[in-house]
Amino acid sequence: MAMALNVHAQEKTSVHYSRISGDYEGWQLWVWDAQDGKPGFAVEPSGRDAFGLVFELDLAARGLSGKRAGILPRKGEWDDKDGPDRFIVAREDAAVFIRQGVPEIFGELPALTTAFVYARFSGDSSVTAAFNTPVDEAFVREQGFALAGAGAEYRPVRVSLPSRYSPAARLDFGPEFAEPAEARVMGTFTLTGKLGSRAVDPGAALDAPPFRHEGFLGAETSGKGSRFAAFAPGAEAVTALIYRGPKGGSQAELRMEHKGGGLWEASSDEDFTGKYYKYGVSRDGGYAEVLDPYAGSVTAHDGRGLLHGPLPPPTEGPSFPAEDTVLYEIHIRDLTIDEFSGVKEKGKYLGFAEGGTRHPSYPDLKTALDHMEELGVNALHILPFQDFENDEADPRYDWGYMPVNFNSPEGWYASRTDDDSRRRETKAMIEALHARGMKVIMDVVYNHTAETGGKKFNFAGLAGNYFYRMKDDGSFYNGSGCGNEFRSESPMGRRFILDSLKRWVTEYGVDGFRFDLMGLIDLETAALIAAELRELKPSILLYGEPWKAGDSPVDGVKKGSQRGKGYSVFSDDLRDALKGSVFTVSDLGYVQAGNYRDKVMRGIRGAIDDFADGPLETLNYVSCHDNHTLWDRIDLSAEGASFDEKVRMNKLAQAVVFTAQGIPFLHAGEEFLRTKKGEHNSYNLPDEINRLDWTAKRKHHGVFRFYRDLIAMRKAHPAFRLRTAAEVRANLRFYEEQGLKVAPPAIAYTLDGAAAGDSWKKITVLINPSRKPARISLPPGSHSLVFDGAGLAADPREHKGHISVPPITLLVLRQ
Numbered sequence: 001m002a003m004a005l006n007v008h009a010q011e012k013t014s015v016h017y018s019r020i021s022g023d024y025e026g027w028q029l030w031v032w033d034a035q036d037g038k039p040g041f042a043v044e045p046s047g048r049d050a051f052g053l054v055f056e057l058d059l060a061a062r063g064l065s066g067k068r069a070g071i072l073p074r075k076g077e078w079d080d081k082d083g084p085d086r087f088i089v090a091r092e093d094a095a096v097f098i099r100q101g102v103p104e105i106f107g108e109l110p111a112l113t114t115a116f117v118y119a120r121f122s123g124d125s126s127v128t129a130a131f132n133t134p135v136d137e138a139f140v141r142e143q144g145f146a147l148a149g150a151g152a153e154y155r156p157v158r159v160s161l162p163s164r165y166s167p168a169a170r171l172d173f174g175p176e177f178a179e180p181a182e183a184r185v186m187g188t189f190t191l192t193g194k195l196g197s198r199a200v201d202p203g204a205a206l207d208a209p210p211f212r213h214e215g216f217l218g219a220e221t222s223g224k225g226s227r228f229a230a231f232a233p234g235a236e237a238v239t240a241l242i243y244r245g246p247k248g249g250s251q252a253e254l255r256m257e258h259k260g261g262g263l264w265e266a267s268s269d270e271d272f273t274g275k276y277y278k279y280g281v282s283r284d285g286g287y288a289e290v291l292d293p294y295a296g297s298v299t300a301h302d303g304r305g306l307l308h309g310p311l312p313p314p315t316e317g318p319s320f321p322a323e324d325t326v327l328y329e330i331h332i333r334d335l336t337i338d339e340f341s342g343v344k345e346k347g348k349y350l351g352f353a354e355g356g357t358r359h360p361s362y363p364d365l366k367t368a369l370d371h372m373e374e375l376g377v378n379a380l381h382i383l384p385f386q387d388f389e390n391d392e393a394d395p396r397y398d399w400g401y402m403p404v405n406f407n408s409p410e411g412w413y414a415s416r417t418d419d420d421s422r423r424r425e426t427k428a429m430i431e432a433l434h435a436r437g438m439k440v441i442m443d444v445v446y447n448h449t450a451e452t453g454g455k456k457f458n459f460a461g462l463a464g465n466y467f468y469r470m471k472d473d474g475s476f477y478n479g480s481g482c483g484n485e486f487r488s489e490s491p492m493g494r495r496f497i498l499d500s501l502k503r504w505v506t507e508y509g510v511d512g513f514r515f516d517l518m519g520l521i522d523l524e525t526a527a528l529i530a531a532e533l534r535e536l537k538p539s540i541l542l543y544g545e546p547w548k549a550g551d552s553p554v555d556g557v558k559k560g561s562q563r564g565k566g567y568s569v570f571s572d573d574l575r576d577a578l579k580g581s582v583f584t585v586s587d588l589g590y591v592q593a594g595n596y597r598d599k600v601m602r603g604i605r606g607a608i609d610d611f612a613d614g615p616l617e618t619l620n621y622v623s624c625h626d627n628h629t630l631w632d633r634i635d636l637s638a639e640g641a642s643f644d645e646k647v648r649m650n651k652l653a654q655a656v657v658f659t660a661q662g663i664p665f666l667h668a669g670e671e672f673l674r675t676k677k678g679e680h681n682s683y684n685l686p687d688e689i690n691r692l693d694w695t696a697k698r699k700h701h702g703v704f705r706f707y708r709d710l711i712a713m714r715k716a717h718p719a720f721r722l723r724t725a726a727e728v729r730a731n732l733r734f735y736e737e738q739g740l741k742v743a744p745p746a747i748a749y750t751l752d753g754a755a756a757g758d759s760w761k762k763i764t765v766l767i768n769p770s771r772k773p774a775r776i777s778l779p780p781g782s783h784s785l786v787f788d789g790a791g792l793a794a795d796p797r798e799h800k801g802h803i804s805v806p807p808i809t810l811l812v813l814r815q
Contacts, residue, residue: 223271
């Protein structure tokens with residue numbers, strides 16, 4: 001990796017170079033014209049200051065004024081060098097500072113002092129020491145580190161670094177250090193050297209068998225009494241605090257007993273049903289009152305847990321195979337908050353469940369739940385409704401992707417926040433959806449939590465950093481882009497995720513889960529989720545995003561990881577092929593410009609030639625809550641296109657998705673050209689941007705009918721819902737495979753409906769993305785046109801030999 005800095009130099013620039021151990025003998029600065037590619041030259045130091053060597057560059061004399069120049073410290077005739085290449089662009093008088101092993105270039109004098117900042121156990125007999133700057137092995141050895149604790153002192157027998165210069169060094173203390181994991185966690189170990197002392201974080205010691213528990217965790221209460229159990233490794237004391245109300249008031253205290261391995265328990269003969277609780281935790285020299293991560297109902301993300309009895313068992317929801325799924329992604333508030341939704345309990349669980357709603361000005365126009373049923377979708381992917389960080393009394397909008405209490409429904413959608421309304425009303429919503437034949441798919445965010453910036457809501461207050469991925473310097477990995485990563489591979493982190501998911505299935509009857517940033521969930525945990533949930537509910541639907549939002553050390557789910565594992569992943573390949581990259585508006589896709597034809601064809605085959613073992617391992621989609629809506633993206637990118645052409649592009653994109661092999665996914669409101677007024681990230685924008693505009697359904701009712709017909713066609717014809725790669729390869733054949741001609745960018749293929757058990761014995765699909773009609777030949781025989789740019793044909797017409805496919809249109813013909 002090369003680093004660059006714009007410096008300000010007209011005639012001369014001074015480059016200051018600091019080495020860790022002060023060994024400057026023989027070091028020079030190699031400089032070259034990186035802009036014009038001219039040969040380099042060596043510069044000898046002009047002197048030395050408190051920072052290190054000083055090199056003076058006469059830019060004018062060297063012809064480098066205003067140019068990009070490369071700099072690289074070297075020793076002698078390349079006996080050694082300190083990479084990577086660094087670059088400066090000289091403009092005005094300035095000094096540049098570089099440090100050994102540090103890629104960055106500093107425009108100001110950086111701190112000179114090397115500090116020892118953090119230490120943690122990284123193995124049974126090793127400790128990782130972290131510094132504020134890269135160091136080398138010799139420097140670490142010079143520190144004379146000693147590990148002290150449990151009445152003994154140990155010296156490292158080995159020192160190793162992951163690279164020549166690194167801010168972290170591993171100190172191995174050999175077989176002489178044989179302290180058990182419990183001692184490493186509960187004992188006070190310090191690592192001391194010339195740069196000072198640091199308490200040693202338990203680190204890897206917490207993953208040892210003594211800290212793995214399979215018994216009860218959480219709180220339960222009944223007429224037989226109450227019990228509490230919490231995982232709080234390293235805590236000095238834990239107390240269950242029992243309150244009469246949701247706020248204020250005095251509390252009863254149950255001192256919990258440490259049972260070993262970080263497990264704390266307490267019990268009482270008293271029935272605490274209807275009371276509230278938190279845990280008081282003393283650890284790391286401080287005290288905090290935090291929520292139980294296992295709490296099934298909370299008053300707020302930073303409130304109190306409610307001690308409650310069990311919910312009635314859930315009724316049996318709809319059961320159908322994955323290939324019959326039509327997913328509809330919706331936010332609870334978005335569905336009903338519009339003033340014309342006709343819903344009484346707008347923005348709430350109960351409003352989501354309301355039936356019989358109509359637009360106040362158009363009595364025949366169905367809204368909300370009735371609309372989704374009319375559209376024909378049968379699986380609702382609902383954005384997060386596990387408790388998330390927000391002010392539940394504030395109407396300010398939030399998608400819900402900063403989770404706090406994973407086992408409690410979010411109170412923002414409940415009629416009250418200080419009692420058990422959130423549980424009862426969530427259950428009522430799910431029951432209402434099941435009664436309409438719709439599965440409920442929860443959007444879940446087990447990849448990170450809202451415990452960022454030192455906040456302690458539950459996990460961190462009880463267990464310190466145990467549940468989070470930590471860097472060697474004690475900072476948090478942030479592959480989520482939200483401040484931390486939940487350590488799914490940790491024994492108790494993995495158990496928590498599994499326990500939580502099972503709870504939503506058994507208590508609420510949830511039918512599936514969509515995993516946010518599944519790239520941050522380790523592969524073993526992902527496989528266990530699929531295996532254990534499918535054992536609990538064979539028809540469960542599991543899928544997720546096979547990517548991360550930043551660098552992470554975890555080997556998580558990516559496209560291909562799902563092969564044969566029982567879960568599916570989103571196909572961003574087909575998404576971006578259809579409309580262009582979500583990150584670049586100027587990148588035109590298949591529907592705007594006929595680009596990416598090959599990628600679209602692979603998507604039509606259910607990604608079995610890319611990353612999937614079978615079509616049901618891929619979710620086909622063209623838009624979701626992230627990035628622009630489909631209409632906004634087309635409107636912004638298809639310059640010069642008429643309104644009618646843009647509507648055709650919208651229809652064509654979804655027609656490809658819903659006739660492709662795989663599981664189709666639809667973002668709510670696309671069926672009436674949903675717009676967020678060009679906003680691409682509406683996670684905290686007001687209702688005016690995020691709401692479903694029910695008047696738009698009337699305005700674009702023809703588009704709605706097209707979507708309704710498209711879904712109905714897919715559901716009625718199994719040829720569009722093939723189950724295995726073998727079926728796809730046998731029954732779906734592009735014209736090119738049959739020796740039939742089609743001029744790109746058009747796509748044409750046939751489906752063997754008879755082999756798939758379809759009433760349409762042979763199906764031909766023709767796709768024309770260009771803005772002119774395309775004349776496409778037909779296979780031998782007579783073909784009935786059953787689906788066109790308006791939807792299902794009321795009076796199918798017969799065609800032979802060829803057909804003219806209208807601009808930006810998908811046609812379906814049958815025999």
